[in-house]
Amino acid sequence: xxxxxxxxxxxxLLLVVxxxxxxxxxxxxxxxxxxxxxxxxAQAETAITEIxxxxxPWFSPLYEPPSGEIESALFAVQAAIGAGVLAxxxxxxxxxxxxxxxxxxxxxAGAPPDTAVPRDAAAGAERESGV
Amino acid sequence: MVPVSQETGQGAxxxxxxxxxxxxAMHIAEGxxxxxxxxxxxxxxxxxxxxxVRSLTREVREHPESTxxxxxxxxxTFVLSALKLPSVTGSCxxxxxxxxxxxxxxxxxxxxxxxxxLLFQALLLAHGGxxxxxxxxxxxxxxxxxxxxxVYRLLRRYxxxxxxAVFFGxxxxxxxxxxxxxxxxxxxxxxxxxxxxxxxxxxxTIFAVTxxxxxxxxxxxxxxxxxxxxxxxxxxxxxxxVLVAGKRAEAKPAGSEAVA
Numbered sequence: 571x572x573x574x575x576x577x578x579x580x581x582x583l584l585l586v587v588x589x590x591x592x593x594x595x596x597x598x599x600x601x602x603x604x605x606x607x608x609x610x611x612a613q614a615e616t617a618i619t620e621i622x623x624x625x626x627p628w629f630s631p632l633y634e635p636p637s638g639e640i641e642s643a644l645f646a647v648q649a650a651i652g653a654g655v656l657a658x659x660x661x662x663x664x665x666x667x668x669x670x671x672x673x674x675x676x677x678x679a680g681a682p683p684d685t686a687v688p689r690d691a692a693a694g695a696e697r698e699s700g701v
Numbered sequence: 702m703v704p705v706s707q708e709t710g711q712g713a714x715x716x717x718x719x720x721x722x723x724x725x726a727m728h729i730a731e732g733x734x735x736x737x738x739x740x741x742x743x744x745x746x747x748x749x750x751x752x753x754v755r756s757l758t759r760e761v762r763e764h765p766e767s768t769x770x771x772x773x774x775x776x777x778t779f780v781l782s783a784l785k786l787p788s789v790t791g792s793c794x795x796x797x798x799x800x801x802x803x804x805x806x807x808x809x810x811x812x813x814x815x816x817x818x819l820l821f822q823a824l825l826l827a828h829g830g831x832x833x834x835x836x837x838x839x840x841x842x843x844x845x846x847x848x849x850x851x852v853y854r855l856l857r858r859y860x861x862x863x864x865x866a867v868f869f870g871x872x873x874x875x876x877x878x879x880x881x882x883x884x885x886x887x888x889x890x891x892x893x894x895x896x897x898x899x900x901x902x903x904x905x906t907i908f909a910v911t912x913x914x915x916x917x918x919x920x921x922x923x924x925x926x927x928x929x930x931x932x933x934x935x936x937x938x939x940x941x942x943v944l945v946a947g948k949r950a951e952a953k954p955a956g957s958e959a960v961a
Contacts, residue, residue: 576932583925587918591786594914600791607787617903621890627732631827644826645783652779656926659773663933 728819728837729885738889743835746812749843753812760806767806770930770937774802775814777926781919782818782841788911797878800871801926803846804853814822815842840881848849849874863931863943864924871923875916879908894919 573581600606618625635641734742781798788794802811816838822828827836834849857863883904887937892899932936939942 576928579897580925580928583794583921583928587921590914590918594787594789594791599789600787602791606791607793617907618890621892621900621903625733625890627730628736629732629830629832631823631830632886633824634827636826639770641826645785648821649780649783652776652781652783655772655776656780657775657925659769660929667933691721 714927726767728822728829728841729833729882731823731827732832733830734833734836734885734889736832738885739832739835741835742833742839742885746835746838746843749809749812750816750838753809754817756807757813762809763886764940766939767937770934771802771806771810772813774805774810775817777801777923778811778814778818778822781922782822786915786918788914790907792911794908794911794915796915796922797841797845797875798919798923799841799846799878800849800853800867800874800919801923803850803874804867804870804923804927805938805943808843808846808850812838812842815846818842836885837882840885841878844881845874845878848877864927867927868920868924872916872920875919876909879912880905883908886920 594600595607635644727839757771761771778798781796783795785793785795797815799811799815799877802814804891816834819834819837819841823834823837849870849872852873853866856866856869883901886904887897887900890900890902891897895902927943931944935944
């Protein structure tokens, strides 16, 4: 397959991350917990209850998602905003680079001497085709 | 240590309910630091955040072209701190994503970007909180980025390959955030028998063991994004000093940096 060495390494990195997330599930590492794969808070809770059973929080959140579903939706929104901005960034860079290469190729190959684009104009064209 | 029965009456069950949200993964929940601690951590964080806002404003004014990459660094923190991942301890936690921005733009920038992320989570997700914002900012937006950045710089000084240094920088930024959270909780809830150190051991083992595989994941994801940046944003990385144009490029065959 025509996958570059670079792309292979990137895919490999992603696979290792996925494996690190899936292995604890696949190996059933949460099986002996009462509630498997809750937040690490479940354990910190026990620790604090042991240390100070009388502690009362003195402030509560201004807004609380009404259910676990809404909460995960909001977490998904957070991830989506982040992923969207990252994708925009890399998309923009990729477009600019391609525009740059196209402009260079056009200058090197096709253009007869009298219509050759000066370097400044080529840079302008890159910017346009990039965005 | 007195084992606490859960059937000691109504008061206990309310406490139990609230304690369930004590530490959502890493952030300390709303109202769960005594007022004196909340104020102290807020006071400790404030100068860092103010300094961060100043240096970020200067950066954007002097290099408007870096705004996009700054946004991407903030976005990386947004994605990673929304990813709750299962860990070997049978519980879940999430990475921080602060190492990348600290390496690219130095830690003061992350004091701002991390605070924005924490505010978003405190206001919309009831994750972390306003009264604990100071403490959470200190661990995730200040201590983590500085620790990760220090390790990154140290490794680079000894000519460790870029991607190896990036991995350990992100790994340390992630893990040290948890260590600081453990210290903060242990200071607020010292063990009646074994004191601060006893409580630190308890919180530390809970968090550190859960977090180690996640810190590895964060390191790998940061390396992945840095590799994409090396391909797409060479000029920017050179200006920021991540890629060295002069000596190092001569010492190594061209391109070895990109695939290291």
